[in-house]
Amino acid sequence: MKRRLPLKVSVSGVRGIVGESLTPQIAARFASAFGTYLGPGTFLIGQDTRPSGTMLKKAVLSGLLATGCQPVEVGVLPIPTILFLTREKQARGAVVVTASHNPPEWNGLKFIGPEGIYLRHSQVEEFLDIFHQGEFTLAPAERIKSPLQEKNAGELHLERILSKIKVKSIRRCRFRVVVDCANGAGAVLIPRLLQELGCETLLLNTDIGGEFAHQSEPVPENLGELCRRVKEFRADLGLAQDVDADRLALVDEKGRPLGEDLTLSLAVAHVLRKKRGPVAVNLSASMAIDDLAARYRVPVIRTKIGEINVVEAMLENGAVIGGEGNGGVIWPEVHPCRDSLAASGLILEMLAESRQPLSSLAAEFKRYYLIKEKLECPAEVAFRAVVELRRRYRAERLSTLDGLKISREDSWVHIRPSNTEPIIRLMAESRSAARSRRLIEKFKKEIKDTIKKFR
Numbered sequence: 001m002k003r004r005l006p007l008k009v010s011v012s013g014v015r016g017i018v019g020e021s022l023t024p025q026i027a028a029r030f031a032s033a034f035g036t037y038l039g040p041g042t043f044l045i046g047q048d049t050r051p052s053g054t055m056l057k058k059a060v061l062s063g064l065l066a067t068g069c070q071p072v073e074v075g076v077l078p079i080p081t082i083l084f085l086t087r088e089k090q091a092r093g094a095v096v097v098t099a100s101h102n103p104p105e106w107n108g109l110k111f112i113g114p115e116g117i118y119l120r121h122s123q124v125e126e127f128l129d130i131f132h133q134g135e136f137t138l139a140p141a142e143r144i145k146s147p148l149q150e151k152n153a154g155e156l157h158l159e160r161i162l163s164k165i166k167v168k169s170i171r172r173c174r175f176r177v178v179v180d181c182a183n184g185a186g187a188v189l190i191p192r193l194l195q196e197l198g199c200e201t202l203l204l205n206t207d208i209g210g211e212f213a214h215q216s217e218p219v220p221e222n223l224g225e226l227c228r229r230v231k232e233f234r235a236d237l238g239l240a241q242d243v244d245a246d247r248l249a250l251v252d253e254k255g256r257p258l259g260e261d262l263t264l265s266l267a268v269a270h271v272l273r274k275k276r277g278p279v280a281v282n283l284s285a286s287m288a289i290d291d292l293a294a295r296y297r298v299p300v301i302r303t304k305i306g307e308i309n310v311v312e313a314m315l316e317n318g319a320v321i322g323g324e325g326n327g328g329v330i331w332p333e334v335h336p337c338r339d340s341l342a343a344s345g346l347i348l349e350m351l352a353e354s355r356q357p358l359s360s361l362a363a364e365f366k367r368y369y370l371i372k373e374k375l376e377c378p379a380e381v382a383f384r385a386v387v388e389l390r391r392r393y394r395a396e397r398l399s400t401l402d403g404l405k406i407s408r409e410d411s412w413v414h415i416r417p418s419n420t421e422p423i424i425r426l427m428a429e430s431r432s433a434a435r436s437r438r439l440i441e442k443f444k445k446e447i448k449d450t451i452k453k454f455r
Protein backbone atom coordinates (compact mmCIF):
# COMPACT_ATOMS: atom_id res chain seq x y z
CA MET A 1 0.00 0.00 0.00
CA LYS A 2 1.24 3.48 -0.80
CA ARG A 3 2.38 5.26 2.33
CA ARG A 4 0.56 8.55 2.88
CA LEU A 5 2.80 11.39 3.90
CA PRO A 6 1.28 13.37 6.75
CA LEU A 7 0.62 17.10 6.65
CA LYS A 8 3.76 18.90 7.75
CA VAL A 9 3.02 21.65 10.22
CA SER A 10 6.03 23.68 11.26
CA VAL A 11 7.13 27.18 12.06
CA SER A 12 7.53 27.80 8.32
CA GLY A 13 3.87 26.98 7.65
CA VAL A 14 1.91 23.98 6.45
CA ARG A 15 2.86 21.66 3.61
CA GLY A 16 1.28 18.53 2.25
CA ILE A 17 0.55 16.52 -0.87
CA VAL A 18 -2.47 17.89 -2.68
CA GLY A 19 -5.42 15.51 -2.60
CA GLU A 20 -3.83 13.49 0.19
CA SER A 21 -2.81 15.38 3.30
CA LEU A 22 -3.61 18.84 1.94
CA THR A 23 -7.23 19.43 0.99
CA PRO A 24 -9.39 22.56 0.52
CA GLN A 25 -11.17 21.69 3.78
CA ILE A 26 -7.90 21.84 5.70
CA ALA A 27 -6.80 25.03 3.93
CA ALA A 28 -10.10 26.73 4.81
CA ARG A 29 -9.78 25.68 8.46
CA PHE A 30 -6.26 27.09 8.66
CA ALA A 31 -7.46 30.35 7.10
CA SER A 32 -10.35 30.63 9.59
CA ALA A 33 -7.94 29.96 12.45
CA PHE A 34 -5.64 32.67 11.11
CA GLY A 35 -8.49 35.18 10.73
CA THR A 36 -9.63 34.34 14.26
CA TYR A 37 -6.10 34.71 15.63
CA LEU A 38 -5.26 38.09 14.07
CA GLY A 39 -8.83 39.42 14.05
CA PRO A 40 -10.79 41.01 11.21
CA GLY A 41 -8.74 43.27 8.96
CA THR A 42 -7.07 43.32 5.56
CA PHE A 43 -5.16 40.19 4.53
CA LEU A 44 -3.06 39.87 1.39
CA ILE A 45 -3.43 36.57 -0.44
CA GLY A 46 -0.73 35.42 -2.82
CA GLN A 47 0.26 32.23 -4.54
CA ASP A 48 3.15 30.66 -6.38
CA THR A 49 2.82 29.03 -9.79
CA ARG A 50 1.72 25.51 -8.82
CA PRO A 51 -1.31 24.10 -10.70
CA SER A 52 -3.14 23.50 -7.39
CA GLY A 53 -2.63 27.13 -6.29
CA THR A 54 -5.99 28.50 -7.36
CA MET A 55 -7.97 25.63 -5.82
CA LEU A 56 -6.31 26.15 -2.44
CA LYS A 57 -6.43 29.92 -2.66
CA LYS A 58 -10.22 29.82 -3.05
CA ALA A 59 -10.44 27.71 0.09
CA VAL A 60 -8.23 30.19 1.94
CA LEU A 61 -10.43 33.08 0.78
CA SER A 62 -13.54 31.32 2.09
CA GLY A 63 -11.93 30.58 5.43
CA LEU A 64 -10.84 34.19 5.89
CA LEU A 65 -14.09 35.71 4.64
CA ALA A 66 -16.00 33.56 7.14
CA THR A 67 -14.19 35.31 9.98
CA GLY A 68 -15.11 38.78 8.67
CA CYS A 69 -11.70 39.56 7.14
CA GLN A 70 -11.08 41.54 3.97
CA PRO A 71 -8.83 39.48 1.66
CA VAL A 72 -6.94 41.30 -1.10
CA GLU A 73 -5.68 39.00 -3.84
CA VAL A 74 -2.30 40.09 -5.14
CA GLY A 75 -1.91 37.12 -7.52
CA VAL A 76 1.35 35.39 -8.36
CA LEU A 77 4.14 37.37 -6.73
CA PRO A 78 7.51 36.48 -5.24
CA ILE A 79 7.13 35.63 -1.57
CA PRO A 80 9.55 38.39 -0.49
CA THR A 81 7.31 40.86 -2.32
CA ILE A 82 4.26 39.69 -0.38
CA LEU A 83 6.19 39.94 2.90
CA PHE A 84 7.27 43.45 1.95
CA LEU A 85 3.75 44.55 0.97
CA THR A 86 2.21 43.22 4.18
CA ARG A 87 4.25 45.67 6.19
CA GLU A 88 4.16 48.57 3.75
CA LYS A 89 0.40 48.40 3.36
CA GLN A 90 -0.11 47.82 7.08
CA ALA A 91 -2.17 44.71 6.43
CA ARG A 92 -3.24 42.58 9.37
CA GLY A 93 -1.47 39.62 7.80
CA ALA A 94 -1.00 37.58 4.63
CA VAL A 95 -1.43 34.01 3.48
CA VAL A 96 0.63 32.65 0.62
CA VAL A 97 -0.26 29.42 -1.13
CA THR A 98 3.17 27.93 -1.81
CA ALA A 99 5.34 24.92 -1.11
CA SER A 100 8.60 26.68 -1.89
CA HIS A 101 11.00 24.18 -3.51
CA ASN A 102 8.99 21.00 -2.85
CA PRO A 103 8.01 18.95 -5.93
CA PRO A 104 4.86 20.04 -7.85
CA GLU A 105 2.50 17.52 -6.20
CA TRP A 106 3.07 19.38 -2.94
CA ASN A 107 1.54 22.65 -1.89
CA GLY A 108 1.25 24.55 1.34
CA LEU A 109 0.34 27.71 3.18
CA LYS A 110 2.64 30.29 4.66
CA PHE A 111 1.37 32.73 7.24
CA ILE A 112 2.73 36.24 7.51
CA GLY A 113 2.12 38.49 10.50
CA PRO A 114 1.56 42.27 10.58
CA GLU A 115 5.31 42.96 10.91
CA GLY A 116 5.81 41.64 7.36
CA ILE A 117 7.74 38.62 8.60
CA TYR A 118 6.71 35.00 9.13
CA LEU A 119 4.96 34.23 12.39
CA ARG A 120 7.31 34.07 15.36
CA HIS A 121 7.44 30.82 17.38
CA SER A 122 5.15 32.09 20.15
CA GLN A 123 2.65 33.35 17.55
CA VAL A 124 2.70 30.00 15.72
CA GLU A 125 1.80 28.23 18.95
CA GLU A 126 -1.18 30.48 19.68
CA PHE A 127 -2.37 30.23 16.09
CA LEU A 128 -2.08 26.43 16.02
CA ASP A 129 -3.96 26.18 19.31
CA ILE A 130 -6.88 27.96 17.67
CA PHE A 131 -6.61 25.65 14.64
CA HIS A 132 -6.59 22.48 16.73
CA GLN A 133 -9.40 23.61 19.01
CA GLY A 134 -11.45 24.63 15.97
CA GLU A 135 -13.05 27.52 17.82
CA PHE A 136 -13.26 30.12 15.11
CA THR A 137 -14.82 33.56 15.46
CA LEU A 138 -17.28 33.48 12.59
CA ALA A 139 -18.86 36.70 11.34
CA PRO A 140 -22.61 37.12 10.80
CA ALA A 141 -23.86 37.35 7.21
CA GLU A 142 -24.03 41.15 7.10
CA ARG A 143 -20.32 41.44 7.96
CA ILE A 144 -19.05 39.03 5.29
CA LYS A 145 -17.03 40.88 2.65
CA SER A 146 -15.98 40.07 -0.91
CA PRO A 147 -12.35 39.58 -1.92
CA LEU A 148 -10.63 42.53 -3.61
CA GLN A 149 -7.94 42.27 -6.25
CA GLU A 150 -4.84 44.36 -6.63
CA LYS A 151 -2.74 44.35 -9.79
CA ASN A 152 0.93 45.34 -10.08
CA ALA A 153 1.31 45.52 -6.32
CA GLY A 154 4.94 44.45 -6.72
CA GLU A 155 6.05 47.84 -8.06
CA LEU A 156 6.40 49.18 -4.51
CA HIS A 157 8.91 46.46 -3.70
CA LEU A 158 11.00 47.26 -6.79
CA GLU A 159 10.97 50.97 -5.95
CA ARG A 160 12.31 50.24 -2.47
CA ILE A 161 15.14 48.06 -3.79
CA LEU A 162 16.08 50.66 -6.41
CA SER A 163 16.16 53.37 -3.73
CA LYS A 164 18.74 51.38 -1.72
CA ILE A 165 21.31 50.54 -4.42
CA LYS A 166 23.49 52.68 -6.70
CA VAL A 167 21.35 52.48 -9.80
CA LYS A 168 23.51 54.88 -11.86
CA SER A 169 26.74 52.93 -11.29
CA ILE A 170 25.02 49.69 -12.24
CA ARG A 171 23.42 51.22 -15.33
CA ARG A 172 26.79 52.47 -16.57
CA CYS A 173 28.11 48.90 -16.66
CA ARG A 174 25.41 47.68 -19.04
CA PHE A 175 25.65 44.21 -17.58
CA ARG A 176 24.61 41.22 -19.64
CA VAL A 177 22.56 38.93 -17.42
CA VAL A 178 20.88 35.57 -17.96
CA VAL A 179 18.10 34.77 -15.47
CA ASP A 180 16.53 31.40 -14.77
CA CYS A 181 13.21 31.94 -12.98
CA ALA A 182 12.41 28.18 -12.92
CA ASN A 183 8.91 29.15 -14.14
CA GLY A 184 8.38 30.53 -10.66
CA ALA A 185 7.01 33.75 -9.23
CA GLY A 186 10.30 35.61 -9.70
CA ALA A 187 9.42 35.89 -13.40
CA VAL A 188 6.78 38.49 -12.51
CA LEU A 189 9.28 41.06 -11.23
CA ILE A 190 12.91 40.35 -11.96
CA PRO A 191 12.75 41.33 -15.66
CA ARG A 192 11.55 44.80 -14.57
CA LEU A 193 14.27 45.11 -11.96
CA LEU A 194 17.00 44.28 -14.47
CA GLN A 195 15.49 46.62 -17.03
CA GLU A 196 15.59 49.47 -14.49
CA LEU A 197 19.24 48.61 -13.86
CA GLY A 198 20.07 48.95 -17.56
CA CYS A 199 20.95 45.28 -18.01
CA GLU A 200 20.77 43.43 -21.27
CA THR A 201 18.84 40.39 -20.19
CA LEU A 202 18.17 36.91 -21.48
CA LEU A 203 15.27 35.33 -19.61
CA LEU A 204 14.84 31.58 -19.15
CA ASN A 205 11.81 29.74 -17.79
CA THR A 206 9.48 32.68 -17.25
CA ASP A 207 6.24 30.83 -17.94
CA ILE A 208 4.20 31.20 -14.78
CA GLY A 209 1.42 29.08 -16.26
CA GLY A 210 2.02 26.01 -14.16
CA GLU A 211 4.67 23.35 -14.81
CA PHE A 212 8.07 23.76 -13.20
CA ALA A 213 10.85 24.03 -15.74
CA HIS A 214 13.22 21.78 -13.82
CA GLN A 215 13.87 20.66 -10.28
CA SER A 216 13.29 23.95 -8.57
CA GLU A 217 16.06 24.14 -5.99
CA PRO A 218 18.72 26.47 -7.41
CA VAL A 219 21.54 23.99 -6.77
CA PRO A 220 24.29 23.42 -9.39
CA GLU A 221 22.87 20.14 -10.76
CA ASN A 222 19.65 21.96 -11.75
CA LEU A 223 21.36 24.87 -13.46
CA GLY A 224 22.84 23.20 -16.56
CA GLU A 225 20.82 25.25 -19.03
CA LEU A 226 21.59 28.52 -17.26
CA CYS A 227 25.34 27.78 -17.28
CA ARG A 228 25.26 26.98 -21.00
CA ARG A 229 23.29 30.10 -21.84
CA VAL A 230 25.57 32.36 -19.79
CA LYS A 231 28.47 31.29 -22.01
CA GLU A 232 26.51 31.54 -25.27
CA PHE A 233 25.16 34.99 -24.35
CA ARG A 234 28.64 36.08 -23.16
CA ALA A 235 26.92 37.26 -20.00
CA ASP A 236 28.56 38.85 -16.97
CA LEU A 237 26.57 36.57 -14.72
CA GLY A 238 23.65 34.21 -14.41
CA LEU A 239 20.96 34.50 -11.75
CA ALA A 240 18.84 31.55 -10.62
CA GLN A 241 15.80 32.02 -8.42
CA ASP A 242 13.84 29.28 -6.71
CA VAL A 243 10.11 29.00 -7.36
CA ASP A 244 8.95 31.48 -4.72
CA ALA A 245 11.97 33.72 -5.37
CA ASP A 246 13.38 34.04 -1.88
CA ARG A 247 16.62 32.25 -2.78
CA LEU A 248 19.24 33.22 -5.34
CA ALA A 249 22.13 31.26 -6.84
CA LEU A 250 24.80 32.71 -9.12
CA VAL A 251 26.64 31.53 -12.23
CA ASP A 252 29.89 33.31 -13.07
CA GLU A 253 30.84 34.76 -16.47
CA LYS A 254 32.58 31.51 -17.39
CA GLY A 255 29.34 29.60 -16.98
CA ARG A 256 30.28 27.98 -13.68
CA PRO A 257 27.71 27.65 -10.89
CA LEU A 258 29.13 29.19 -7.72
CA GLY A 259 27.02 27.20 -5.25
CA GLU A 260 24.18 28.88 -3.38
CA ASP A 261 26.15 29.45 -0.19
CA LEU A 262 28.39 31.86 -2.07
CA THR A 263 25.50 34.25 -2.76
CA LEU A 264 25.31 34.95 0.96
CA SER A 265 29.10 35.27 1.38
CA LEU A 266 29.27 37.81 -1.45
CA ALA A 267 26.34 39.82 -0.09
CA VAL A 268 27.85 39.85 3.41
CA ALA A 269 31.24 40.94 2.04
CA HIS A 270 29.64 43.75 0.04
CA VAL A 271 27.45 45.10 2.83
CA LEU A 272 30.13 44.92 5.55
CA ARG A 273 32.55 46.85 3.37
CA LYS A 274 30.08 49.76 3.46
CA LYS A 275 28.45 49.38 6.84
CA ARG A 276 29.82 47.53 9.84
CA GLY A 277 27.48 45.75 12.19
CA PRO A 278 26.45 42.34 13.45
CA VAL A 279 25.77 39.50 11.00
CA ALA A 280 23.20 36.78 11.69
CA VAL A 281 23.24 33.52 9.74
CA ASN A 282 22.02 30.00 10.37
CA LEU A 283 24.18 27.15 11.64
CA SER A 284 24.91 25.73 8.21
CA ALA A 285 26.08 28.92 6.51
CA SER A 286 29.71 28.82 5.37
CA MET A 287 32.74 29.48 7.60
CA ALA A 288 33.53 32.20 5.04
CA ILE A 289 31.03 34.34 6.96
CA ASP A 290 33.13 34.01 10.14
CA ASP A 291 36.27 35.02 8.21
CA LEU A 292 34.51 38.11 6.85
CA ALA A 293 33.17 39.07 10.26
CA ALA A 294 36.64 38.66 11.78
CA ARG A 295 38.11 40.91 9.10
CA TYR A 296 35.61 43.67 9.94
CA ARG A 297 35.59 42.88 13.68
CA VAL A 298 31.86 42.35 13.86
CA PRO A 299 30.04 39.55 15.67
CA VAL A 300 28.32 36.62 13.95
CA ILE A 301 25.13 35.29 15.51
CA ARG A 302 24.36 31.67 14.54
CA THR A 303 20.74 30.54 14.59
CA LYS A 304 18.59 27.51 13.95
CA ILE A 305 17.67 26.82 10.34
CA GLY A 306 14.54 28.60 9.12
CA GLU A 307 14.06 32.15 7.96
CA ILE A 308 12.16 33.39 11.02
CA ASN A 309 14.97 32.27 13.35
CA VAL A 310 17.51 34.33 11.42
CA VAL A 311 15.10 37.27 11.11
CA GLU A 312 14.43 37.33 14.85
CA ALA A 313 18.16 37.28 15.61
CA MET A 314 18.76 40.06 13.09
CA LEU A 315 16.07 42.31 14.53
CA GLU A 316 17.19 41.64 18.10
CA ASN A 317 20.85 42.36 17.38
CA GLY A 318 20.48 45.13 14.81
CA ALA A 319 22.25 43.04 12.16
CA VAL A 320 23.20 44.86 8.95
CA ILE A 321 23.11 41.72 6.80
CA GLY A 322 22.33 38.05 7.26
CA GLY A 323 20.56 35.07 5.83
CA GLU A 324 20.84 31.41 5.08
CA GLY A 325 23.49 29.50 3.16
CA ASN A 326 20.89 28.21 0.69
CA GLY A 327 21.01 31.49 -1.23
CA GLY A 328 18.63 33.31 1.11
CA VAL A 329 20.04 36.79 1.59
CA ILE A 330 18.37 39.08 4.15
CA TRP A 331 19.21 42.75 3.74
CA PRO A 332 17.21 44.76 6.28
CA GLU A 333 17.68 48.04 4.36
CA VAL A 334 14.93 46.74 2.08
CA HIS A 335 13.13 44.54 4.61
CA PRO A 336 14.07 41.78 7.04
CA CYS A 337 13.29 38.80 4.77
CA ARG A 338 15.09 36.48 2.36
CA ASP A 339 14.78 38.22 -0.95
CA SER A 340 16.29 37.13 -4.30
CA LEU A 341 15.44 40.50 -5.87
CA ALA A 342 17.19 42.58 -3.21
CA ALA A 343 20.07 40.08 -3.37
CA SER A 344 20.32 40.51 -7.17
CA GLY A 345 20.51 44.27 -6.67
CA LEU A 346 23.31 43.89 -4.11
CA ILE A 347 25.34 41.52 -6.29
CA LEU A 348 25.03 43.80 -9.34
CA GLU A 349 26.08 46.78 -7.22
CA MET A 350 29.06 44.79 -5.96
CA LEU A 351 30.09 43.93 -9.53
CA ALA A 352 29.67 47.54 -10.62
CA GLU A 353 31.72 48.98 -7.76
CA SER A 354 34.48 46.38 -7.76
CA ARG A 355 34.95 46.43 -11.53
CA GLN A 356 35.98 42.81 -11.32
CA PRO A 357 34.40 39.81 -13.00
CA LEU A 358 32.25 37.65 -10.76
CA SER A 359 34.74 34.76 -11.00
CA SER A 360 37.46 36.92 -9.35
CA LEU A 361 35.11 38.11 -6.61
CA ALA A 362 34.13 34.51 -5.97
CA ALA A 363 37.74 33.28 -5.95
CA GLU A 364 38.23 34.87 -2.55
CA PHE A 365 35.80 32.36 -1.05
CA LYS A 366 37.06 29.26 -2.81
CA ARG A 367 38.97 28.08 0.20
CA TYR A 368 35.92 26.28 1.53
CA TYR A 369 34.02 23.40 0.05
CA LEU A 370 30.48 22.85 1.20
CA ILE A 371 28.77 19.59 0.30
CA LYS A 372 25.07 18.96 0.92
CA GLU A 373 23.32 15.62 0.78
CA LYS A 374 20.04 14.20 1.93
CA LEU A 375 19.01 10.78 3.13
CA GLU A 376 15.44 9.54 3.04
CA CYS A 377 14.22 8.72 6.48
CA PRO A 378 10.91 8.99 8.37
CA ALA A 379 10.99 11.94 10.78
CA GLU A 380 10.69 9.89 13.95
CA VAL A 381 13.60 7.62 13.09
CA ALA A 382 15.63 10.64 11.98
CA PHE A 383 15.26 12.33 15.35
CA ARG A 384 16.26 9.19 17.23
CA ALA A 385 19.32 8.74 15.01
CA VAL A 386 20.43 12.31 15.76
CA VAL A 387 20.08 11.75 19.49
CA GLU A 388 22.25 8.64 19.18
CA LEU A 389 24.94 10.56 17.25
CA ARG A 390 24.92 13.34 19.84
CA ARG A 391 25.75 10.76 22.47
CA ARG A 392 28.51 9.22 20.36
CA TYR A 393 30.24 12.55 19.63
CA ARG A 394 29.69 14.20 23.01
CA ALA A 395 33.43 14.71 23.55
CA GLU A 396 33.63 17.08 20.55
CA ARG A 397 32.56 20.70 20.08
CA LEU A 398 28.84 20.28 19.44
CA SER A 399 25.89 22.51 18.82
CA THR A 400 22.51 20.94 19.47
CA LEU A 401 20.61 24.11 18.69
CA ASP A 402 19.23 22.43 15.57
CA GLY A 403 19.95 18.76 14.93
CA LEU A 404 23.63 18.20 15.51
CA LYS A 405 26.58 20.30 14.37
CA ILE A 406 30.07 19.02 15.03
CA SER A 407 32.65 21.79 14.65
CA ARG A 408 36.35 21.02 14.31
CA GLU A 409 39.40 23.18 13.67
CA ASP A 410 38.66 24.01 10.03
CA SER A 411 35.70 21.85 9.19
CA TRP A 412 32.20 21.07 10.36
CA VAL A 413 29.40 18.60 9.81
CA HIS A 414 25.73 19.43 10.33
CA ILE A 415 23.12 16.67 10.53
CA ARG A 416 19.52 17.77 10.68
CA PRO A 417 16.16 16.07 10.24
CA SER A 418 14.09 18.26 7.89
CA ASN A 419 10.98 19.92 9.32
CA THR A 420 9.16 19.81 6.03
CA GLU A 421 10.14 16.53 4.32
CA PRO A 422 10.89 12.96 5.51
CA ILE A 423 14.63 13.37 5.05
CA ILE A 424 17.81 13.99 7.00
CA ARG A 425 19.92 16.80 5.64
CA LEU A 426 23.63 16.35 5.86
CA MET A 427 26.20 19.07 5.27
CA ALA A 428 29.95 19.25 5.57
CA GLU A 429 32.40 22.05 4.94
CA SER A 430 36.19 22.01 4.97
CA ARG A 431 39.17 23.42 3.13
CA SER A 432 39.25 20.73 0.47
CA ALA A 433 36.59 19.12 -1.68
CA ALA A 434 38.05 15.67 -1.03
CA ARG A 435 37.93 16.13 2.71
CA SER A 436 34.35 17.44 2.69
CA ARG A 437 33.42 14.41 0.58
CA ARG A 438 35.13 12.06 3.03
CA LEU A 439 33.30 13.69 5.95
CA ILE A 440 29.95 13.36 4.18
CA GLU A 441 30.54 9.70 3.28
CA LYS A 442 31.68 8.82 6.80
CA PHE A 443 28.63 10.37 8.42
CA LYS A 444 26.25 9.11 5.76
CA LYS A 445 27.35 5.57 6.49
CA GLU A 446 27.12 6.14 10.21
CA ILE A 447 23.60 7.57 9.95
CA LYS A 448 22.46 4.73 7.68
CA ASP A 449 23.77 2.15 10.15
CA THR A 450 22.10 3.98 13.03
CA ILE A 451 18.80 4.23 11.16
CA LYS A 452 18.87 0.47 10.47
CA LYS A 453 19.08 -0.17 14.18
CA PHE A 454 15.89 1.83 14.79
CA ARG A 455 13.75 0.52 11.94
Ligand code: MG
Binding pocket: 100, 101, 242, 243, 244, 245, 246, 247
Ligand atom coordinates in the same frame (compact mmCIF):
# COMPACT_ATOMS: atom_id res chain seq x y z
MG1 MG B 1 11.95 29.42 -1.55
